[in-house]
Amino acid sequence: MKEANFLVQEIEQGERLDKFLSSKYKDLSRSYIQKLIMENMVTVNGRSGKANYKVKRDDLIKVIIPEARTPEIKAVEMELEIIYEDESILVVNKAPGLLVHPVPGQEENTLVNALLAYSDSLSGINGVKRPGIVHRLDKDTSGAIVVAKNDLSHRKLVEEFKERDVLKxxxxxxxxxxxxxxxxxxxxxxxxxxxxxxxxxxxxxxxxxxxxxxxxxxxxxxxxxxxxxxxxxxxxxxxxxxxxxxxxxxxxxxxxxxxxxxxxxxxxxxAYILGFKHPLSGEWMEFKAPLPEDxxxxxxxxxxx
The missing domain is CATH 3.30.2350.10 (Pseudouridine synthase)
Structure with a gap:
């Protein structure tokens, strides 16, 4: 179990309880937060909360989040548009509407699920939910995204993004x-x-x-x-x-x-053009992702x- 306490600030008063908690837990979906409230895992000043409750200044919000076992991420056969591939990296033209990695409430039908079905070689630095993922695109943003196939490539690509050496x-x-x-x-x-x-x-x-x-x-x-x-x-x-x-x-x-x-x-x-130095050879590479049909x-x- 994980427990947390939040004291409502003046700028936050008037927000719905579920919306207030969504701002505190960026990685949790609103529906999951509402589920916690329904299951009496959220109290307001010691009493069970309701999702539509409007929080007040100095309210004490207590949240209990059950320890979730890490689910096995399933490989899902999906059509992928591969722009480039070698032993170190993959460059994919991500379709619009596709999440990059699983999130609470959607554990399947993401780019990661598709990558697991496509390749048996993905970096593990980002954990079981984000194998190979070096950077992200919003769900509804389409285009070029690079995927690391081993940990060495992953580390070097992350450094390029950090140092702003990537063309986007x-x-x-x-x-x-x-x-x-x-x-x-x-x-x-x-x-x-x-x-x-x-x-x-x-x-x-x-x-x-x-x-x-x-x-x-x-x-x-x-x-x-x-x-x-x-x-x-x-x-x-x-x-x-x-x-x-x-x-x-x-x-x-x-x-x-x-x-x-x-x-x-x-x-x-x-994301039309993505450019970076190859993590092993150091060669500068640029990739164009064709526009989607919509x-x-x-x-x-x-x-x-």
């Missing part, structure tokens, strides 16, 4: 028409002080974040962009473009409106209008 270029479509053909967004990113599960441009407990953008095409009310990351903060491109006033098409988290006239089911963000179909529609 994305393609996206945003709402609105940017006034400039290219530019730099230099704005620090941290947790949104008003909504802790989101990121925001803020000076409070933030880190440097720099994105370079270039216009690839213009349409009525939309712009097709290439974005190069200089830093790699959580949701960086989504936050920066929303901050400028040009949210990514389909981004319900950072967009200002959930209504779209176009057939979009996710944020149209694609992205191409939206571009086709926009070019006709």
């Amino acid at each position: 270029i994305y393609h996206t479509i945003v709402k609105g028409n940017l006034p400039h053909n290219e530019g730099v967004i230099d704005a620090p990113i941290g947790r949104d002080p008003r909504e802790r599960k989101k990121m925001a441009v803020t000076d409070r407990n933030s880190k440097e974040a720099i994105s370079h953008f270039k216009v690839l095409d213009r349409f009525e009310n939309y712009t097709y962009l290439e974005v190069k990351l200089e830093t790699g903060r959580t949701h960086q491109i989504r936050v920066h473009l929303s901050y400028l006033g040009y949210p990514i098409l389909g981004d319900e988290k950072y967009g200002r409106s959930k209504k779209n006239k176009l057939p979009v089911q996710r944020q149209l963000l694609h 992205f191409k179909s939206v571009l086709k529609i926009l070019k006709k209008t």
